[in-house]
Amino acid sequence: KEREKKLQIYVAARDACFTKRKDGVFDDEALQLTQQLLSSNPDFATLWNYRREILLHLETVRNQDEVQKIYEAELSFLESCLKVNPKSYGSWHHRGWVSARLPRPDWARELSLCDRCLSLDDRNFHCWDYRRMVVKMSGVPVKQELDFTDRLIGSNFSNYSSWHYRSTLLPLLHPQAPDTPSQCGNPPPSASPQTHFHRVCEEQLLKEYELVQNAFFTDPNDQSAWFYYRWLLGRAERDEMISCVYVSREEERVAVAFSRPVNAQSVGVEWQSVHPHFKNSPVWICSLPPGTISDVANEHNLTVHWTEKHSHRDCALYTGRSESWCRDTATDLELFRSELSVEKTSVLQSELQSVRQLQELEPLNKWCLLTIILLMRALDPLGYEKETLAHFQTLKDVDSMRSAYYSDLCSKFMIENTILKMEYAEVRVFSISDRKLTTLCHLDQLLLVTHINLSSNQLQQLPPQFAMLQCLEVRIGTLFFLLFFINLNSEISTLADLQPLASCPKLKRLDLRGNPITQTTNAEAELAGLLPSVTDLLL
Amino acid sequence: MSAQLKDVIIKPDAPSSLLLDKHADYIAAYGSKKDDYVSKSVSSSVLVQGKMDTINVDKAVEFVLSCMNFDGGFGCRPGSESHAGQIYCCTGFLSLTGQLHQLNADLLGWWLCERQLPSGGLNGRPEKLPDVCYSWWVLASLKIIGRIHWIDKAKLRRFILACQDEETGGFADRPGDMVDPFHTLFGVAGLSLLGDEQIKAVNPVLCMPEDVLQRIGLQPDLLS
Numbered sequence: 001k002e003r004e005k006k007l008q009i010y011v012a013a014r015d016a017c018f019t020k021r022k023d024g025v026f027d028d029e030a031l032q033l034t035q036q037l038l039s040s041n042p043d044f045a046t047l048w049n050y051r052r053e054i055l056l057h058l059e060t061v062r063n064q065d066e067v068q069k070i071y072e073a074e075l076s077f078l079e080s081c082l083k084v085n086p087k088s089y090g091s092w093h094h095r096g097w098v099s100a101r102l103p104r105p106d107w108a109r110e111l112s113l114c115d116r117c118l119s120l121d122d123r124n125f126h127c128w129d130y131r132r133m134v135v136k137m138s139g140v141p142v143k144q145e146l147d148f149t150d151r152l153i154g155s156n157f158s159n160y161s162s163w164h165y166r167s168t169l170l171p172l173l174h175p176q177a178p179d180t181p182s183q184c185g186n187p188p189p190s191a192s193p194q195t196h197f198h199r200v201c202e203e204q205l206l207k208e209y210e211l212v213q214n215a216f217f218t219d220p221n222d223q224s225a226w227f228y229y230r231w232l233l234g235r236a237e238r239d240e241m242i243s244c245v246y247v248s249r250e251e252e253r254v255a256v257a258f259s260r261p262v263n264a265q266s267v268g269v270e271w272q273s274v275h276p277h278f279k280n281s282p283v284w285i286c287s288l289p290p291g292t293i294s295d296v297a298n299e300h301n302l303t304v305h306w307t308e309k310h311s312h313r314d315c316a317l318y319t320g321r322s323e324s325w326c327r328d329t330a331t332d333l334e335l336f337r338s339e340l341s342v343e344k345t346s347v348l349q350s351e352l353q354s355v356r357q358l359q360e361l362e363p364l365n366k367w368c369l370l371t372i373i374l375l376m377r378a379l380d381p382l383g384y385e386k387e388t389l390a391h392f393q394t395l396k397d398v399d400s401m402r403s404a405y406y407s408d409l410c411s412k413f414m415i416e417n418t419i420l421k422m423e424y425a426e427v428r429v430f431s432i433s434d435r436k437l438t439t440l441c442h443l444d445q446l447l448l449v450t451h452i453n454l455s456s457n458q459l460q461q462l463p464p465q466f467a468m469l470q471c472l473e474v475r476i477g478t479l480f481f482l483l484f485f486i487n488l489n490s491e492i493s494t495l496a497d498l499q500p501l502a503s504c505p506k507l508k509r510l511d512l513r514g515n516p517i518t519q520t521t522n523a524e525a526e527l528a529g530l531l532p533s534v535t536d537l538l539l
Numbered sequence: 540m541s542a543q544l545k546d547v548i549i550k551p552d553a554p555s556s557l558l559l560d561k562h563a564d565y566i567a568a569y570g571s572k573k574d575d576y577v578s579k580s581v582s583s584s585v586l587v588q589g590k591m592d593t594i595n596v597d598k599a600v601e602f603v604l605s606c607m608n609f610d611g612g613f614g615c616r617p618g619s620e621s622h623a624g625q626i627y628c629c630t631g632f633l634s635l636t637g638q639l640h641q642l643n644a645d646l647l648g649w650w651l652c653e654r655q656l657p658s659g660g661l662n663g664r665p666e667k668l669p670d671v672c673y674s675w676w677v678l679a680s681l682k683i684i685g686r687i688h689w690i691d692k693a694k695l696r697r698f699i700l701a702c703q704d705e706e707t708g709g710f711a712d713r714p715g716d717m718v719d720p721f722h723t724l725f726g727v728a729g730l731s732l733l734g735d736e737q738i739k740a741v742n743p744v745l746c747m748p749e750d751v752l753q754r755i756g757l758q759p760d761l762l763s
Contacts, residue, residue, distance in 0.1 A: 123666070125620050132618050160665045164620045167609035221544070223653070223665050231609040261640040278760065280640040401691040405652050408689070412645070463763050 026057040042088040092126040107138035160224040174204035226367040244327040245315040274467040282444035336416040366399040407438040443468040461497040511538040546656040553701035561708030611646030623663040627676040648686035659694030674729030679743035685762035
């Protein structure tokens, strides 16, 4: 009965507001009614909108001192709203709007409100976002905010928000200049919000490792610190550039690999992406007009111009040669590991030792295990390969819910190691068998590969990106890449799983022994239909 | 002194099978009650799809990417902490604008699969309780970036089913709480993404049945 009565009052007030608004009325009663309703329901966005209309109207008919008083009263009202519900989008948004319109804002008071609110709940993202606005509007120094995060991290356990804020502040205060990895104190990068993409200079980075280590040693189950540490161990995004140019005289084609997926469609010379569906791909193919480079007696110098980035790459095709290429190797670029100075190596080695000790005390802590793996990858991917595999196995036992993630991550690391070994050996054979591979990646690094051995793994299908090992020129129907031989012993079970191979007319030999597909009736005939060029089919 | 892991316990007598008929009755009856607030949700992304040329897509992409964080996730505004709801919006947006390659799928996928708690449920960000609506926000995001296999599907299914109310039908945010249409939608949609054959396939980008999208020829990008 009492509920019914309350509801009636509420509905009456609400209807009165809507009527007033429709009639363009902006009086005191409207302020009172909206205040009444918003006190009990601060998520009623329409009413905050109406309230702002009223306030804007008042700005035009009152002097500045009166407006100051009105808005200060508004801030007071909002504070009481926030006490009741500190997580209302409506209340926080309105407070931001009011603070920005206040003739004489008191930013110190606003900052202090944030301090109090965060001391009650330091994961309240509404408050953090409001704080960031206050900081921006009032020019609070980055260093001061960094110190604030220090205090919060030192006293609280649930502090993901603080570490996150740190990740945005550090690159502003201690940026790593793009061309000089070890220098500190350069002018801050331009106001790009993606500041985390700007790395932290080494001197501060090493100090930060220590800070984080203290956190996870104090509480090894504090996941925030481990997440943040992973970010510290990471590296900058690669610059966009041409990483490989390949020319085939026989196919009269050029293939270009970029460091990141790009959209290279253009007018004039026609470029094709190797990915069947995506407009953005790291590998692009261009067919040259017939006869351009076909005469083996001629030498040709090709230049690929990337006009958008004002860069280019040359590739010389010599007399008597049927192919040529020009490439940045993964080893040159230290693609799969950190840039390591002597100091950083020393610090990371001691970190590795410490985390190993922690792992012995906490054998069921998956964060330790994963971090040990990441440290080993940063220091010496090939040297620690055996240990890495062993740790992944333990990780899958300790954190079985995420075993598929660990399998894929391990696969990625093993592929990276295989690429490194292949480059050191200077061969074009990519062989990775019996490594429980569950996924294929870095295929853009395999542009030049002629032979692939993926036997005794756990691959269930070939991804469309497999086309990066060959030219998938569906329209012209010709092959690009010299993919002669594939050995696949995994879990290929249907014809559809082998679809990407249909675009390899040069494929002569296919070894499918050990795959479930060999058990299907009529497999041989169906495969012959899908892959007519294969003369040597092992089932 | 150490952080206690926030999670729920699923009682042995919690619902363990899908009560589809009960949910149908719940939704059908919902609008007829006098004091319920009936909400209509508009799929803004469909609206955008039809009028993509009226917005500056490049600027919009630039803004969304400026909200990307150190952990590969997205927050409300540039500088905001990563949150599964925002991540869902941003990955969906990047799919609709053909910009999924701008994501760090491995890093984001890891952050997302770490949302799964021992109870099998998913939370929205670190150290928060699981909630059935995250079975949609997190799961759909994982599906869009091609890493849905990184969570334990059986355990998640068990959690979602435990959120059902056997008497009234419908799903609650967590086992034992009161049901509402919002959580019912996302519980059912989440189960669909997990492969429940009793429910139609749902598109992860637009949260609509796949057959509807097929009819109008919409196939947003997904990473494999």
